[in-house]
Amino acid sequence: MKTPTFFQRSELAATLWSFRREFAIVGLFSAVANLLMLTPTIYMLQVYDRVLVSHSELTLLAVSLICLFLFAVMAMSEWTRSRLLVRTGVRLDEQLGTRVFNASFEAYLDSSGLSPQRAFNDLLQVRQFLTGQGIFAFFDAPWTPIYIAVSFALHPLLGILAIVFAIVQVGLAWFGHRHTVAPSEEAVKANLEVNLFLQGKLRNSETLEAMGMVRNLQQRWRERHVRALARQTQSQAVSNRVTAWSKFVRYSQQSLSLGAGALLVIDGQLSPGAMIAANVLMNRALAPIDMMVSSWRSFIGARAAFERLEKLLGTFPERDPALTRVAPTGEITLRGVEATAPRREAPILKKINFAIPAGTVVAVLGPSGSGKSTLARTLVGIWPDVSGEVLLDGSPIEGWNRLELGPHLGYLPQDVELFDGTIAENIARFSEIDSEKVITAARITGLHESILRFPKGYDTPIGEAGSVLSGGQRQRIALARAVYGDPALVVLDEPNANLDDAGEAALMNAVAQLKAKGKTVFIVSHRPGALAVADWILALNNGEVVANGPRDLVTQFARRQHMAAQSDTGSGPLPPQPA
CATH class of the missing domain: 3.40.50.300 (P-loop containing nucleotide triphosphate hydrolases)
Known part of the structure; x- marks a missing residue:
């Protein structure tokens, strides 16, 4: 049965889909790492509520050794997923490098104005995002509700506070998406136009120098450069504003969660160990969202690069390598x-x-x-x-x-x-x-x-x-x-x-x-x-x-x-x- 058109993936999406096994393994190691992120919380609860009460050095030693072992497993999981993503990025480049080269060459020959260098920069941008820290936020984000649920188990007030701060962080991410996409794309486009303008004129540098045209060229370049700089400044201003508000929310969350825990301890509703553990747990719960906010700009850039590559490969499909003909006579x-x-x-x-x-x-x-x-x-x-x-x-x-x-x-x-x-x-x-x-x-x-x-x-x-x-x-x-x-x-x-x-x-x-x-x-x-x-x-x-x-x-x-x-x-x- 033929697959409907609206279910068919583009060539680039199909290539990424072919790595679903690798991404599934990365997701598995991310699950192990995030599950073991509860280790500091449990360790603090044991130290404050059991070791300090019992004054048992043997209990402290046992709990500490178990904690170190779990930390080692967590570190190994994070290292493994990072290494796997790097190897996946290399394989992705191997599969798409030649294809992007051929398509970008045809696009340049087709007078579409696309620079082959831009196509490879797009591929590099997609690969770096898929193998960088930003992608980990998407693997860690599903664990945020679990951490918040554990906070609720410690005390409902802590869970509610975690939800409030999560909503604020998500709101910042949405605000950043809405207000940084267009300026960022305009800035990238303007910088590209400036570079193409300059490269095109420098090919004839001898003519420019001989006939005294450098000053005229410099004036035109300066006009384009100022426009590109203005758009880049606007994009960075919005991004920096979102980042600043994100830091304010993060620092406020750290202090307010500790203050809420202290209030519960004063009222006798929470132990000191649970207070410290809740603070660490809440920080961990909101870390993926905070990472998403900080890496949102790179995500927008990678998404735009992905769309450009998808359009490029779709416009210039791969020619059948198996197609062979008899040598022509020249008619x-x-x-x-x-x-x-x-x-x-x-x-x-x-x-x-x-x-x-x-x-x-x-x-x-x-x-x-x-x-x-x-x-x-x-x-x-x-x-x-x-x-x-x-x-x-x-x-x-x-x-x-x-x-x-x-x-x-x-x-x-x-x-x-x-x-x-x-x-x-x-x-x-x-x-x-x-x-x-x-x-x-x-x-x-x-x-x-x-x-x-x-x-x-x-x-x-x-x-x-x-x-x-x-x-x-x-x-x-x-x-x-x-x-x-x-x-x-x-x-x-x-x-x-x-x-x-x-x-x-x-x-x-x-x-x-x-x-x-x-x-x-x-x-x-x-x-x-x-x-x-x-x-x-x-x-x-x-x-x-x-x-x-x-x-x-x-x-x-x-x-x-x-x-x-x-x-x-x-x-x-x-x-x-x-x-």
Whole structure:
């Protein structure tokens, strides 16, 4: 029988539910520890009401030894539950770490604005709460009524007093929940926005410094920082006020309970031992509530982090790792593809339709802003807002397992991104380095001899984002990474933007070799050299396909159109001819 939707747990909740056995054991040890918390009360009653009356040293010794043994059991129970929770936290991180990484990466790629660092901070916050002192308050809270019942057994007045103070503490907790949730969430959101703003601008620190933009940036950062600081101050003020009132109630309870016990002793309704024991018992009864009040802020933060993680994992579900396909040949088909972007009314790509057989070299042409880079990202399946069908060998590209598909794709973005590591690691895509494949990729791009001239050859560290390399070297290493392992589909977005004549010649040679191997290659370029190796031309303008077909037919048609237009004006140069 299928489980109703409203009974189905989210992925995160289901993961936590899988640890129910561990939490049940923690609850069991908490029960033992809380039951043994009655030991000081019973010990005081025995000392004051029996030992001091009988003057029996043997009784004192026996009672003391039993008390020490019970204290040892209690300490062992608390240590065991703490250790179990820590191990549970480690296992929780092991189960969710990779999942959160993949989901946060997809969210960042989806342009949702979520920082992967924030997702891991949320996971850390949830794990720390589940393994910290705050969670113990929830395990200890069910024992508060038992302690109050024991207080009633000593005297009804003490029980009533314990209930009054418990109600006051619960009221403080409710007040704190109602008045600290919104300010706390706003403060966290404001701080996150400030950090994201600053990180985004510091990526271009050289430009800021060169053009004297630091002061302007500092002013904008300061405005956001002041707003975030104000919200954080408001949140802390409410939290500190609740904490201060909680301390007042706790200290008042300690003194008033002792005073009430003394009054009962004066009236002969209670023994001195019971008076001291009742004071300790009442403190213990209200301790979980007091701990809840003091840890309420961390609970609110953990709950908000839990909700964000739950939404993240729900929005970006795990892809089936068992899904496998035959290696693609590189045949690409687009049917009615539209690509949009947030806060943009008109789509970037408009009803794109074409089919490219495997082994074809396609030159994508068009003016700036025509949608060429968006098309490149759409072809490799990384543009987030796409409607229509993008088919690789007849199957939707989004249906592929990206880890399985990745080795069959080569992609060189317009903004080259290299990563901190060696040249070989970057070319090998940070997988296990296959030296033969790395050297082959370098030779295809004409980079092998240049790499050997580096101090450590292929093992030369390139720094963060390839900071030790020139723009042309970064682009050629990224090109070698794109062709590493002979992928079936290679998409190159402005691959010759930073290349000199020798570099562009190496690029054309690399494309020719890929073509000889039957690979499908898309080249987005403004330079006429790309036409020399192209079999097919795809021209875009304002997000629409204005020319699509074999190179010779398209160029002949363009030439006839141009000549017809020039015959009306009487002059004008002819368009460049392919080699």
